[in-house]
Amino acid sequence: MEFEPVLLRHLGVPGIQHLETYQAQGGYQGLRRALELTPEQVVQLVKDSGLRGRGGAGFPTGVKWGFIPKNHPGPIYLCVNADESEPGTFNNRILMEGDPHQVLEGTIISAYAIRASVAYIYLRYEYGRAYRILQRAIQELYDHGFLGRNILGKAGFNLDIYLHRGAGAYICGEETGLIESLEGKRAWPRIKPPFPAVQGLFHKPTIVNNVETLACVKHIIERGPDWFRSIGIPPDPNNPRDMGSFGPKLYCLSGHVNRPGCFELPLGITARELIEKYGGGVWKGRQVKAIIPGGLSMGFLTAQELDTPLDFNGPIKAGCLGLGTAAVIVLDDQTSMIDVLYNSCRFFAHESCGQCTPCREGTAWMAKILARIRRGEGYLDDLDILLEIANGIGIMPGTTICGLADGAAWPVKTAITKFRAEFEDYIRNSRARLHPVREPIRSH
């Protein structure tokens, strides 16, 4: 069966950013359908669909919504995570700029389902174009009774949507960092529990969802959970905890490919197919050296691992942190892994919020060591030191508050284990050039 895109279906339709055109294309039917159901029924449909969050962690959306305390007097908040800062990732931007009402429809349906009366769209500052497009679209919705009080005549369904612009910090994408930032504080992620669904923004129950997740909700309500489950990969029978990888996914493709871009495909397509069939192959007629399967935090796959399916499990089986944001970055065979890993470490050192010592110090030292290796002053022992640091920081080893540190560690672990010979050669050869006679005596 030929896969038919839904999330990107209306991209490029002239005027689709306007309510009138969007409605003429069948827009807001999902919302009307949702309003015929109870909020509990909407939550159940999303649970049945198996939708997992698109923001990086892959947590089942309906299950998360179910954590909101029953009969809570409110207010309950919905935060739309539009901070999108994971290097390689740009699908939220494409959705918001290209089809803003689709995102807003998903937001309104989700707010209805969780009984939220206010939704904040936390939008990274850099998305100025998306900001202005969404601002206009939200105004249209107020003007036409889709926002405000008793929405579309549904007594008691009230919702305000506010745009909230960030100020250029990656950590604001972490859901509790986002909440702190929204509250006007520095974006220091919170210790969990309590989870935001119980105590989040302004101490009230709060759901944080990614833009793409919310866009999926709209289509689940419109087409039903069975349609959603007909796309993607069923649960792994050998893994009782696996919930499957269902639905369409927006894969971002960047780096050394002929046609970088955002492609909507069923979850579980292989990296090879994505690169060759949709990305037009590696640029300049070169070969793949490595790829990153899901945003910089996920680590590396080698050229031999290109048949890894890009579902929620595939990259994990190949030693990566996960599917992440499904942003695939391609490195050609002329690329230096030393340069790449230095770039990665510099990013995470720059973006660590600084509140956990292992992350603050670990990311900074990894970047310093790599800078030293890169300028030709590395020692072979440095590689084991890097691995030791990487193994020691993160939620997985239990030393940090948020996942940024895991994201900093995985590129280091996978690069050094999968490309160790290249690092060793580089260190040996640059040492040889610097000190042609003998290895210097280490001073520390």
Added chain:
Amino acid sequence: MPVLSEDLRQAIENYTHRYATRQAALLPALHLIQDRFRCVPAAAIEELADLLDLHPAQVYDTLSFYGFFRDAEHPLGKFRVWVCRSLPCMLRGGEDLLDGLCRYLHVEPGQTTPDGSFTLEYAECLGACELAPCLLVNDECHGPLTLEAARQLLDQLRQQGGQHGI
């Protein structure tokens, strides 16, 4: 004379209605202030604290967390140009673009040209990696750009001069 004009105070006050606490209006308020002054003057911090029922240290704490806001000694130029240096851009020449523009404008990242036209900065992933290598002028993205095309873009902006943004 207060630094924050009546209309600016009103605009900030309007933001407070969106949130359960007055503190939550802090980031929008800082954006309004920096848009107006191209920096956040020290006096504005005090006045803003007063307006939002905060201690000035709380305002400063938040402000200083985000590398985004400038003090009065380091105001932004007319155009703030952010050149992306993250991996997807680096793979397609982002670092050379940044380097080349530093040399073209005779500034280091973070500095402003003496004529006050441009503040050049490096950025981490701008969320436009399909347009790599790319840069942001204020909050609008341009890419993919060769160094030559980027220079022309800056020349054009300089000529437009007068108004903010593009």
